[in-house]
Structure formats: structure tokens, C-alpha cells
Amino acid sequence: MAESLISVSNLYKRYGSKNVLKGVNLDVAEGQVMALLGPNGAGKTTLMRIVAGLARPNRGDVTLGGVSLGKAGTELRRYIGLVSHLPLLYDNLSGWENLAFFARMYDMQTPEPRIEAVLHAVDLWQRRRDAVRTYSRGMLQRLSIARAILHNPPVLLLDEPDTGLDQTSSQMLHSLIRQLGASNRAILLSTHNLDRALEWADSICLLRDGKIAYQASAATLTGASLRQLYAEASAS
Amino acid sequence: MSVLLQTEPNNNALVAPPSLENQPVQMHTGGGVGAYLRKVGAIADKDLRAEIRAKEVFSTMTVFSVLAVVIFGMAFDLRVAFPTSVVPGVLWAVMLFTGVLGLNRSFGAEVDRGSLAALLLAPVDRSAIYFGKLLANLFFLLATQCITLPAILVIFNVNIFQTWILVSLLLGTVGYVTVGTLFAALSASVRARESMLPILLLPVMLPVFMAGTKITGLVLDGKGLNDIQRWLGILIAYDLIFLVVAFLVFDLIWEEL
Amino acid sequence: MSTTTLPQRTLARTNGWATAQVVINVLTAGAMATLMWASLLYAKDAANLAGVEQTAQRIFYIHIGCNVGAVLAFLVSLIGSIAYLITRKLDWDRVTQASIEVGTICALGTTLSGSLWAKPTWNTYWTWDPRLTSITITLLIYIAYLLFRNGIDNRQTRARFGSIYALIAFLSVPLTYFSARWFRSIHPVIMNGSNPDAQGGFGVGETMGHTLLVATVAFSLLFCSLMFQRWRQLRLEDRIEEIREEIE
Numbered sequence: 001m002a003e004s005l006i007s008v009s010n011l012y013k014r015y016g017s018k019n020v021l022k023g024v025n026l027d028v029a030e031g032q033v034m035a036l037l038g039p040n041g042a043g044k045t046t047l048m049r050i051v052a053g054l055a056r057p058n059r060g061d062v063t064l065g066g067v068s069l070g071k072a073g074t075e076l077r078r079y080i081g082l083v084s085h086l087p088l089l090y091d092n093l094s095g096w097e098n099l100a101f102f103a104r105m106y107d108m109q110t111p112e113p114r115i116e117a118v119l120h121a122v123d124l125w126q127r128r129r130d131a132v133r134t135y136s137r138g139m140l141q142r143l144s145i146a147r148a149i150l151h152n153p154p155v156l157l158l159d160e161p162d163t164g165l166d167q168t169s170s171q172m173l174h175s176l177i178r179q180l181g182a183s184n185r186a187i188l189l190s191t192h193n194l195d196r197a198l199e200w201a202d203s204i205c206l207l208r209d210g211k212i213a214y215q216a217s218a219a220t221l222t223g224a225s226l227r228q229l230y231a232e233a234s235a236s
Numbered sequence: 237m238s239v240l241l242q243t244e245p246n247n248n249a250l251v252a253p254p255s256l257e258n259q260p261v262q263m264h265t266g267g268g269v270g271a272y273l274r275k276v277g278a279i280a281d282k283d284l285r286a287e288i289r290a291k292e293v294f295s296t297m298t299v300f301s302v303l304a305v306v307i308f309g310m311a312f313d314l315r316v317a318f319p320t321s322v323v324p325g326v327l328w329a330v331m332l333f334t335g336v337l338g339l340n341r342s343f344g345a346e347v348d349r350g351s352l353a354a355l356l357l358a359p360v361d362r363s364a365i366y367f368g369k370l371l372a373n374l375f376f377l378l379a380t381q382c383i384t385l386p387a388i389l390v391i392f393n394v395n396i397f398q399t400w401i402l403v404s405l406l407l408g409t410v411g412y413v414t415v416g417t418l419f420a421a422l423s424a425s426v427r428a429r430e431s432m433l434p435i436l437l438l439p440v441m442l443p444v445f446m447a448g449t450k451i452t453g454l455v456l457d458g459k460g461l462n463d464i465q466r467w468l469g470i471l472i473a474y475d476l477i478f479l480v481v482a483f484l485v486f487d488l489i490w491e492e493l
Numbered sequence: 494m495s496t497t498t499l500p501q502r503t504l505a506r507t508n509g510w511a512t513a514q515v516v517i518n519v520l521t522a523g524a525m526a527t528l529m530w531a532s533l534l535y536a537k538d539a540a541n542l543a544g545v546e547q548t549a550q551r552i553f554y555i556h557i558g559c560n561v562g563a564v565l566a567f568l569v570s571l572i573g574s575i576a577y578l579i580t581r582k583l584d585w586d587r588v589t590q591a592s593i594e595v596g597t598i599c600a601l602g603t604t605l606s607g608s609l610w611a612k613p614t615w616n617t618y619w620t621w622d623p624r625l626t627s628i629t630i631t632l633l634i635y636i637a638y639l640l641f642r643n644g645i646d647n648r649q650t651r652a653r654f655g656s657i658y659a660l661i662a663f664l665s666v667p668l669t670y671f672s673a674r675w676f677r678s679i680h681p682v683i684m685n686g687s688n689p690d691a692q693g694g695f696g697v698g699e700t701m702g703h704t705l706l707v708a709t710v711a712f713s714l715l716f717c718s719l720m721f722q723r724w725r726q727l728r729l730e731d732r733i734e735e736i737r738e739e740i741e
């Protein structure tokens with residue numbers, strides 16, 4: 001089980017002349033959930049975007065299951081699911097239509113049972129025929145998770161999936177992450193909520209100023225020790 | 237995992253990633269031309285479906301084009317003795333200005349809601365996104381012209397429902413959306429994109445505009461295919477050149493979102 | 494990169510180029526002065542023209558000169574944008590930007606001098622002549638390119654989008670030219686060929702030929718000198734931006 005699914009090595013990224021990432025290395029193994037923490041501007045979203053293939057690193061490489069992202073063609077994108085802080089959905093289409101569209105984009109065969117299953121999993125089956133523009137923030141976020149897991153990707157990237165979620169949605173997300181992480185999948189999750197990171201993730205990675213400041217197993221940390229580390233990282 | 241992550245485009249090879257709920261997901265990988273065309277169709281279909289729900293693009297375009305025809309009608313009515321001498325210009329100018337409204341929404345909406353990222357994340361060639369959008373834009377423009385042409389007929393009392401005028405309009409619209417869709421993608425994530433697109437697009441559309449007005453004018457003067465064929469040639473050359481070039485450069489646009 | 498070597502290296506590099514710049518500036522100034530003398534004094538009057546038309550004909554040398562600059566800018570920016578898309582070196586993008594900026598001035602000069610010349614000769618400031626139409630459309634594309642670049646924040650995206658736009662837009666210019674050619678043309682064809690509809694044409698005598706050559710050389714040099722200067726300036730601008738970011 002120790003095989004690393006997401007492997008980031010020596011990643012550098014500049015935007016214009018601003019260095020956002022300065023040599024990031026990390027590995028997420030199969031069945032593992034890693035939480036990315038860090039103050040705003042630490043490079044969490046940039047890292048996520050590079051791993052998702054939406055941005056190109058200036059130096060370094062990302063490999064997913066041993067295949068380099070830089071060299072792979074479009075097919076490798078099948079193995080990535082992304083939840084970002086934007087919903088990445090079409091407002092004027094219904095929940096079902098959104099998922100059906102993305103199923104076609106992923107060349108899924110007989111997608112209907114799968115769409116039904118994920119809609120049940122995020123508890124949106126009842127609202128499947130309503131236009132997404134009528135959904136609440138929590139429902140949008142849940143549908144966005146349904147979109148990310150629709151094609152059953154082994155690599156899941158969740159960029160602040162918990163922002164703006166109510167209690168029920170948040171619990172649902174937690175159980176989904178538990179469930180997904182249990183099968184042989186790798187999850188990279190960024191959040192601002194330290195307690196949630198400890199609760200949801202197997203390991204913690206603290207990003208500061210484009211570098212990894214601290215990395216440890218979640219089991220070795222308590223809420224208080226993590227809070228202190230985070231405060232140190234944010235201060236300097 | 238290494239078996240799963242094979243990226244060679246094995247045509248029609250079925251791949252089942254590990255299942256969470258013991259429910260394998262069957263996906264074609266690679267897929268060749270058939271899959272490519274299916275995705276082009278899916279993107280166009282998605283745009284049309286969204287438009288049928290919201291009626292944002294089509295309604296603004298038709299209202300704008302009718303308004304423009306009315307304004308041109310008023311502008312010329314006072315001085316122009318023969319409406320046939322201004323109708324070619326009116327037809328093509330209205331077509332150029334109206335199209336910009338639709339093209340702006342084409343990628344603008346995707347950028348605003350972030351759904352463009354989801355499209356780029358999917359295993360789809362960038363050019364398939366381009367052709368899907370092109371088809372949807374072509375449909376919107378042609379549908380709008382179904383309203384513009386009768387409006388011109390009513391206001392100017394000139395019959396423009398003649399075969400070669402309609403053919404030139406179709407060819408011209410293809411050329412227009414070919415370049416327009418590409419520039420819409422370029423300007424979508426730029427500041428002040430709504431005003432930027434016409435500035436980028438209109439100077440490049442001049443050959444289409446000249447050929448279109450000339451064909452319309454010649455046909456209204458009662459000329460036949462012999463007189464208009466060089467202009468049809470310009471339109472066809474324009475369409476082909478820019479379809480190929482757009483196909484070649486479209487990949488470069490979203491290397492980085 | 495240590496702090497002591499950086500300014501020295503920059504200085505050393507700048508010095509080599511500064512010398513080149515001075516040489517080309519001096520050559521340009523000499524050539525432009527020669528052109529002024531040749532076009533106003535040396536060139537004989539056009540024999541078949543009279544009165545105002547004869548005097549106005551001397552605009553021709555500046556008109557052609559500006560046109561040479563605009564066409565050079567067009568070609569250099571096309572090369573620059575293709576080279577950028579292949580190599581992804583920002584220096585090529587700066588070549589495109591610098592030549593388009595200089596080209597804008599040249600194209601503006603061509604259009605304005607053409608209008609001034611057209612009024613006494615054709616009795617109109619404007620006509621839908623293919624060359625006039627093409628240069629004006631090129632000018633509009635230049636301006637659109639500069640406005641477009643301005644709206645993009647990310648340096649790499651700015652270079653990539655600018656190059657794509659320049660490439661596509663310039664491909665349409667030959668088509669514009671051929672379309673406009675099939676409209677009736679009254680532009681005199683000076684160099685070769687004959688246009689039965691042309692008005693204001695004149696035979697090119699020996700002194701006129703010399704002056705024309707001087708104009709071509711002088712404006713080519715002027716384009717090179719201005720473009721080179723601007724290219725270096727753009728390089729420094731980017732460098733300043735980088736250093737500012739490093740300090741922060």
C-alpha cells in the first residue's frame with residue numbers, strides 16, 4: 001500500500017517574476033489523505049493547479065502513478081478529480097445534465113447508473129432535475145464533489161472543499177473522504193480549518209512561502225501543537 | 237496502478253479504475269476520431285441546451301440586430317433613393333456587430349464560473365473544445381440571421397432571399413465564427429474583454445466583409461455566378477486558411493489557465 | 494547571483510549594445526539628413542505634373558519611406574511572434590512589441606502623408622485603394638495588438654496571446670489586400686506594371702530614383718534604430734520588474 005500515487009518533486013513556479021513555489025517535494029501514497037495547510041499566498045492553490053495539470057511548473061515534475069504529468073497526453077487527465085473553490089459547473093443546466101455532460105467528456109459507457117450512484121452519494125438525487133443556478137452554496141459544493149468523483153479517479157484534489165459548507169454538508173464530505181480514502185486512492189486536500197485537517201487527513205503538510213515548512217503524520221499531532229506550528233509559520 | 241495508468245491511446249480499450257462502491261466505471265480511452273467528434277458534439281450540445289434554458293445570447297443578439305436594422309433604415313431613408321445600394325452594407329455590418337455579442341458570452345461565461353477549468357481537466361483535446369464552441373456559435377449566428385433577414389426585407393423592401401446571397405452569408409458566417417471563436421478564447425480572461433473582442437476581430441474580418449457586400453451587391457444588381465465567383469473564392473479561402481491555423485494554434489492558448 | 498557582479502555584468506552588457514546603438518543612430522541621422530536634401534533639392538520636379546501636384550509629389554519620398562518602415566515592422570513582428578511561439582524566449586516577444594510600436598508610427602505616417610498627397614492629386618483625402626486599405630487595416634491591427642497586450646497581467650500569457658493575435662491578424666492582411674485590389678484602384682503603380690485607371694502617375698527619372706533609394710535606406714535605418722532602442726528599453730523594464738520582485 002505504500003506505493004506513492006502522487007509524487008511531486010522539486011517543484012518551482014513563477015508567476016511573472018513572483019516565485020510562488022520554491023522547490024516543493026511531496027508524496028501521497030495509495031489510500032492516504034494528505035492535508036495541505038498554510039496561510040493565504042503560501043502556494044496551496046498553485047500546487048493543486050499544477051498537480052491537476054492546469055498550470056505548468058517552471059522546474060520540477062509531478063508524476064501520477066509513475067507517469068510524468070509533463071510528458072503524458074490527455075489520457076492521464078482521466079485519473080484526476082478536482083474540487084476547487086469555484087463550483088466548475090454550468091448554471092443553466094440541471095444537476096443531472098451537468099454530470100451527463102462530463103460523463104460524455106470522459107467517454108463513460110452507460111453513465112446513467114454511475115450518475116445515479118454519485119447523486120445519491122452526495123444526497124442530490126431529489127434535486128437532480130433543477131437548474132444548478134437554484135442550488136444553495138452547500139449543494140453546489142456537493143455537486144462539484146459528485147463531478148470530481150464521477151469518473152472514479154484514483155487521484156483526488158480537493159482545494160478548500162469545506163469553505164462555505166453547512167454542518168450537514170461538511171459531515172457528508174467527511175464521510176465521503178473517509179470512504180474514498182479507504183479504497184486505493186490518494187487524496188490531497190487543502191483547508192484553513194486545522195481541526196478538520198487533523199480529523200480528516202492521515203498526514204499534514206504545512207506550506208509556507210512556497211516551501212514545505214513542516215510535514216508529519218496526523219497521528220503525531222494534537223490540535224494545540226498544530227496550532228502552534230501554524231502560528232509560527234504564519235508569523236515569519 | 238501502473239496497468240491502470242497506461243496512457244497509450246489503445247483504441248476502444250476498456251479501463252476500469254479501482255472502484256469505491258464496487259461499481260466499475262467503464263471508459264473508452266483514446267477513442268480516435270469517433271470519440272473526438274462525440275466530444276465536439278457534446279460541447280456544442282451543452283451550449284445549445286444551456287441557451288435554450290437561459291435565452292441570454294440569442295435574445296440579446298436578435299434584439300440588437302433588429303434594432304441595428306431599424307437604425308440603419310432611419311439613417312439612410314432620408315438620403316438614399318435606391319435601398320439596394322445600401323442593403324449589402326447594412327446586412328454585413330449588422331452581421332459583424334451582432335456576432336460579437338454572442339462570441340463574448342461563448343467563453344466569457346465559462347471563465348466567470350470556472351467551468352472552463354473543468355473542461356480543460358477532462359481528457360479532451362483543446363481543439364475539440366474549439367470546434368464544439370465554433371459549432372454552437374455558428375448555430376447562434378445563423379439563428380439570429382433568420383430574424384435579421386426578414387427585418388431587412390420589411391424595413392428596406394429589398395428581397396435578399398436569393399440563393400447566392402444566402403450561400404455567401406453561410407460562408408461568411410463560417411469564417412466569422414472561425415476567427416471569432418479563437419479571439420473570444422483569447423480575450424475571455426483579459427480585462428475589459430467585452431470591448432476588446434470587437435477591436436481584435438473587426439480589422440481581421442475585413443476580407444469577409446468586402447467579399448460579402450460585393451456578392452450581395454452584385455446579386456441585387458442581377459449578376460450571375462460568373463461575376464461573383466472570385467468573391468466566393470475569397471470567402472472559401474478565408475474559411476479554409478483560418479480553420480487550419482486556428483486548429484494549429486488553439487492548443488497554445490490554455491497551456492496555462 | 495551576488496550583488497557585486499550583477500550590476501557590473503549588466504553594465505558590461507549594456508555598454509556593448511550602447512555602442513551599437515550609437516553607431517546606428519549616427520548612421521540614421523546622416524541618412525535622414527541626406528534624404529531631406531535629396532527629396533527637397535536634389536530630385537528634379539516630376540516632368541508630367543504641374544503646379545500644386547508637382548510640389549506635392551515630393552511628399553512621395555516620405556510617404557514611401559514611412560511605408561518601408563511599416564512593412565519592415567510588419568515582417569519583423571511576424572518573425573518575432575512565430576519565433577516566440579516556438580522558442581518561448583521573451584526576447585522574441587520584445588522584438589514583436591518593439592517593432593509593432595515603431596510600425597504604428599510608420600503606418601500612421603504613411604496614411605497621413607498619403608492623405609496629404611492624395612488631396613491635391615486625387616482631390617480626396619481618402620479612397621478605397623488596396624494599398625491604402627491594407628496599410629490602414631495593418632495600422633488598426635497594430636493598435637489592437639498594443640491595447641490587447643495592455644489588458645493582460647501575466648507576462649508569459651501576454652507574450653503568448655500577443656504572438657497568437659499578431660500571427661492570425663497578419664495572415665488576414667494579404668487577403669484584405671487582394672479583396673481591396675478587386676475594387677477599382679486609382680493608386681499610381683510606380684515601380685512596375687501599369688494601371689490604366691491610375692491618376693497622378695509620373696515617370697521616375699534618374700534623380701528621383703536616387704532619392705527613392707535614399708528614402709528606402711534612411712527609413713530602414715530609422716526603423717532599426719528606433720526598434721533596437723525600444724527593444725533594449727523593454728528588456729530593462731522586465732529586468733527592473735524582476736529585481737523589484739526579488740527585493741520584496
